[in-house]
Amino acid sequence: MSDRDFAGQTAIVGIGSSDFARLYRTPDPERTGEALATEAVAAAIADAGLEKSQIDGLITGGLAHYEPVAYRTGLTDVRFVVDYPQAGRMCAMALMHAATAVHHGLADYVVLFNSVAFRAQGTKFGAQPQGLLYDTIYGMASPGAQYSMGFTRYQAEYGGTEEQLGAIPVAIRSHARMTPGAIMQQEMTIDDYLAARYIAEPLRLFDYCLVNDGAVAYVVTTAERARDLAHPPVLIAGTAGRANFREWYVDLGFWDEACRSMKADLFDPLGVTTDDIDCLQVYDNFSVSVLWGLEGFGFAPKGQGLEWVQNGRIALGGELPVNTSGGMLSESYLQGWNQHAEAVRQLRGQAGQRQIPDCDWSLYWCLSALPGASLLCRDGVL
Amino acid sequence: MNAGEGYAKPLPSVTHEDRDFWAAAHQHRFVLPECRACGHVWFPPYASCPSCLSFDRAWTEASGRGTVWGFTIMRQPYIGSFEPELPYNVVLVELEEGPMVYSNLIGIDNADIACDLPVEAVFEDATDEITLIKFRPV
Numbered sequence: 205m206s207d208r209d210f211a212g213q214t215a216i217v218g219i220g221s222s223d224f225a226r227l228y229r230t231p232d233p234e235r236t237g238e239a240l241a242t243e244a245v246a247a248a249i250a251d252a253g254l255e256k257s258q259i260d261g262l263i264t265g266g267l268a269h270y271e272p273v274a275y276r277t278g279l280t281d282v283r284f285v286v287d288y289p290q291a292g293r294m295c296a297m298a299l300m301h302a303a304t305a306v307h308h309g310l311a312d313y314v315v316l317f318n319s320v321a322f323r324a325q326g327t328k329f330g331a332q333p334q335g336l337l338y339d340t341i342y343g344m345a346s347p348g349a350q351y352s353m354g355f356t357r358y359q360a361e362y363g364g365t366e367e368q369l370g371a372i373p374v375a376i377r378s379h380a381r382m383t384p385g386a387i388m389q390q391e392m393t394i395d396d397y398l399a400a401r402y403i404a405e406p407l408r409l410f411d412y413c414l415v416n417d418g419a420v421a422y423v424v425t426t427a428e429r430a431r432d433l434a435h436p437p438v439l440i441a442g443t444a445g446r447a448n449f450r451e452w453y454v455d456l457g458f459w460d461e462a463c464r465s466m467k468a469d470l471f472d473p474l475g476v477t478t479d480d481i482d483c484l485q486v487y488d489n490f491s492v493s494v495l496w497g498l499e500g501f502g503f504a505p506k507g508q509g510l511e512w513v514q515n516g517r518i519a520l521g522g523e524l525p526v527n528t529s530g531g532m533l534s535e536s537y538l539q540g541w542n543q544h545a546e547a548v549r550q551l552r553g554q555a556g557q558r559q560i561p562d563c564d565w566s567l568y569w570c571l572s573a574l575p576g577a578s579l580l581c582r583d584g585v586l
Numbered sequence: 587m588n589a590g591e592g593y594a595k596p597l598p599s600v601t602h603e604d605r606d607f608w609a610a611a612h613q614h615r616f617v618l619p620e621c622r623a624c625g626h627v628w629f630p631p632y633a634s635c636p637s638c639l640s641f642d643r644a645w646t647e648a649s650g651r652g653t654v655w656g657f658t659i660m661r662q663p664y665i666g667s668f669e670p671e672l673p674y675n676v677v678l679v680e681l682e683e684g685p686m687v688y689s690n691l692i693g694i695d696n697a698d699i700a701c702d703l704p705v706e707a708v709f710e711d712a713t714d715e716i717t718l719i720k721f722r723p724v
Contacts, residue, residue, distance in 0.1 A: 328664070330662070330664025330665065333599070334596070334598060334599055335688070336630065337629070337630055337686070337687060337688050338598055338630065338687075338688065339676075339688045340596045340665065341595065341596045341597060341598055341718060342676050342688050342689050342690050342718075342720075343595070343660055343665060343668040343671070343674055343676055343690065344660075344676045344688050345660070345662075345664035345665050345668075346662070346664055349658050349660060349676065352658040353655075353656035353657060353658045353676070353677075353678055354656060355656075356656045356657050356658065356701060357655055357656035357701055360656075360700070360701035360702065361701075401661065402659070402661040402673075403661055403662045404658045404659070404660055404661060404662065405658060405659035405660075405661055405673065406658075406659075407658075450686075451630065451686075452678060452686050452688075454656075456655070
């Protein structure tokens, strides 16, 4: 929920990431989830230009427990702790929690992170023990198969081809190739996309996000304090959630209601419209999540999203660049956290060759079993 | 498929909440939980009604009819025991009574599966205790 009193009162002032590509190429058993989190936290605090002793709030994600990182980071004066066991779909929620905490003085500087060690732990995203609806006994396995099923439904209702869908991963790959540290650096054409094998037909290999290890951390404080720190403040204009808890995972309306609700929460109090948004940094667990969000938030007309994303519209230099560092499809599967880090770089004007001119507003969404969204902006535009 | 030894694929872990559902399936009956308090019909068979939260649960006979909401053709061997059947279909069926159920469609080529296809339940005995509910085109 956003409102005029809360919007822009808090800010992301520090970001830190592990080197995704290096760890992907050279797995290192000593870089555990705890070690990666510690690296990212140290980097985020340094980026903010703060001393570790100033951190008095901690939000952890992706690990089994907050304690191993709390001790390793030597935080000794903490007033506020939240422990998210799995922060993938929780990214916007964690940001909401951090912003609320500093806005109300529960803490002055909150450090929050997501750390994942999927490869080191041999995590498989396929077979669940039973699934929520006995899925596994029928051979239903993996979230991707759920989104694939959603896409067959989408095609039945609105048409569109697999080749059209490929425009989304192809654009996002082109951004990864401009991003130091992004995992997927090889050029990918639409023919490369179509030549890749099906995983759960009609979705192919490159419709799926990566599985890798890494961590991303942020420091959040009030906008007032942010203005005295190292970088231009990136303001939290709002965060939103909208869950319709149903066991079949992909929403039967492709999350249209959730998107409308979150858009109203984020945009309406500020008078922001889709025309104001300079880039999208969204949860691309699967290519179709981008498609459905574009329609749900009203960037693309309902049922016409596949046509809408053609011809470079969502690539850098196009009308609405999406996932400008390569997202989870091509940069890193840090579950929305690498997207917010890229939003911060864009809004600070520090995105290098990827920089979007005059970037004022960046929107995030995650269309999953627990939808969330956030809206960030440059200082002075609210 | 005959009941018997050697069924290698995953089976449900039957609990107090769904014991009656699987017992009925074994008798080749498709039953759904129905709330005595508000009349809501739901699936999976939680002990309580997700609409009014009453624990006063009855069982109602399902028609077994529904339509295909969506489908996917599995190509990746996520579950070892399903690997010999690749590529196989999984469908999400919207039952006439409202609930959604995952299943497999039998008696049809994967290439002919389509959304909104009318289907009906069929029973496949997997083991001496467990019978799976699958679907075929009407």
